[in-house]
Amino acid sequence: MGAAVAFEGVVALLDRFPALAGVDLSVQDGEMVCLRGPNGAGKSTLLRACAGLVPVRGERAEVLGFDLRAQRRSVRPHVGLLGHRSPLYGDLRVDDQLRHCADVHRAGAPEVAAAIERFALGGRLGEVAIRRLSEGQQRRVALACLTIARPRLWLLDEPHAGLDTSSRDALDELLADAVTAGATVMFATHETGRSGIAAARHVMLSGGRVEPAAPVPQTTGPTDVA
Amino acid sequence: MWREIWLVCRKDLIIEWRARVTLIQIVPTVLLVLVVFAFALDANPSLLGAGAGGLFWVAVLFGAVLGAKRSFDIEAEGGNLDGLRLGGLVPAAILWGKAAALALQMVLVGVFAAAGLLVLYSVTVHDWLLIVVAGLCGMAAFAICGTLYGAMTVGLRSADTLLPLLLIPVAAPVLLAGTRAFDVALGTSADQGWSWTALLAVVLVTYIAVGWAAAGPLLEDA
Amino acid sequence: MIETPEPDLRQQAQRAGSLTMTGSVATRVLGVVAIAAVGVMALLALWISPADAVQGDSVRLMYIHVPSIWVAYGGFVLTAFASARVLWRTRSGAGGTYGVIADRHARRWDRVAGAAAELGVLFTALTLVTGSLWGRVTWGTYWQWDARLTTTVLLFVTYLGYLALRRLPAESRARARRSAVMALIAVVNLPIVHYSVDWWRTLHQEASLNLEPGGDRNITGEMYWTLLYSWATFTVVALWIGIHRYRVLRLEELAEEASLEELLAQRRDEQAAGR
């Protein structure tokens, strides 16, 4: 199938600061990519750029076949982005939020029910205002919204941060399910050596640029020429 | 397009229904402004009666500023504007959805303020139709201007102080025309009330056009 | 390949050479013309043109009151035009291969909007000052809810808000687009305010002598020419300051670009260190 993400020499300026200073990256459909790199390397900006939320320049910037330089807005319905702050309305109840998300993404009741069952958001929890939920629960609601939206490209910014081991495994399983369902997943993390994510292709990002393909660090040590 | 507008509007109304900020905070504030006017004018009945139309609109304008700020605070909270954009919603849908929700809340504020006016300033309404039509046009115009400037200052650090400075000069003609129309409706002046209402309608239509044009540039980008 | 938004800034500034003083041959000449014009205007307005039969010498205030509001309106119209260009240049479809050039032109028009608005606010303030001074002598009070002065006050406050919006630190593209939308809304608001205030005041105009400052009475003879000449002088002065202000805005961006180059260097060191 086509390339989900095809970036060549992409530059994104955040108020004159070159958050992305010439990114070359290609991700195939159905692939799982793990973006790694120090803080401020441009991971978040790259994810937001893929979601069509940041004006970009460069030789080629295509996501899901849409040219980001011209039709940035048309890629958005096909993409799901989960940033550090989950885009939820604190005053809404959990079921309101899920229903709103379903209506916006034209999802039906079965998807909502499946998401509620999968993330255990049913019953009394449904009536609780999101503002009163814990950080982990809010993250689950945001992931439920993402699942309801069924995006073709999942973009998650450090989704594992602050999760306990059982939640991490649930998240990994969710991402794996998404990939088997044909979606492409890109997530950023600054934790090193996540065993569960061995399947993912690792991409190192620093200084607003992608490192040349550093293969997954095998046991043979630093023989690869960076 | 109308479906998306209704989605955004419904979401705002549900948030209002859950949190009731307009009903519990903005309406009492507007009534309080009416009361404070009486203090300022030494509760002199003839003075209050003469100025009732104007004082109503100043109080409601104050409510509009609070309402506009609240309308976009809920969006700036969790970066929700991006959430709406990622839902594939057209910027115009977001703008008109929020404007419609704000307009409904402003009508609510207007009804309470009118009740306060009748009670506190003991004025009598001579022309109900005129007062309702002028009121609705004015509220709608306030809502649209409020939404436009709310969108313009969303997420800015000093949005609280900047929004009134930007909104009030634009809302001034609405306040002026609304006041004259209300003066006629309350019988305090023998003006042509309906021509002032016509001016209100013209201003409303102008800002609907401005809204269509400005929605893209304002709400397009992150 | 990294394309800084403004290619080869130091070299461009170097070649321009003059940017340090934001002066150039053109502005030098314009400056001299402006000073000469002001001199002649002072002579004309204060001595040569006759005092008015009714208002006496205070009519001379008209020679600065009327031109300053005309120049202010000119500034705001220019701001609106520049803002429309900014929005057109930065519409989402304008990216593509022309990304860099479109961005540069957009920023150029954004500077024009900023400079013109600042001048507009300055001359609106002068209009208010001279208007109330004239009012003090004619009506006996500094302020009278005269339709023209009321509209000018609203205009003044509107564009103070515009300048406040421009000063807020934000991503330059978003800031430019946001200010552009506000400028266009403000210009649409101008006729609305003008008409509603006029209508409001004319209904309530007392029967008293309502001599508007620089009123609509047709003035003839030297007064007319002096007024026209003063208007030309004001325009030249405004243009001269405007060009300098535009170039200062350009210099401010050059300063930002210079810091950008250091940031770029840092980014590359980060990357080298990161490996």
Added chain:
Amino acid sequence: MTHAASVVVGYALTAAAVLAYAARVVRRGRSLGRSLGISGTGRNGDDAEHGREDRSGSDASRTPPGIEHGRDAASAAP
């Protein structure tokens, strides 16, 4: 406040305001010029090309000398 007085005050205020603003702008320009380290004597009579600078928009593609080509930098470094 006689007529003449109001005229004098009006002209004085106008002149003062315009001069103050102009001075502020030029001073800002001069300090920015210095901080940018752009040399350039006060005299730039021969600098007729300044006008052209504004109209030149054609040299957008040239790569600034200070920054090498993205890809080369990555591969050149060890």
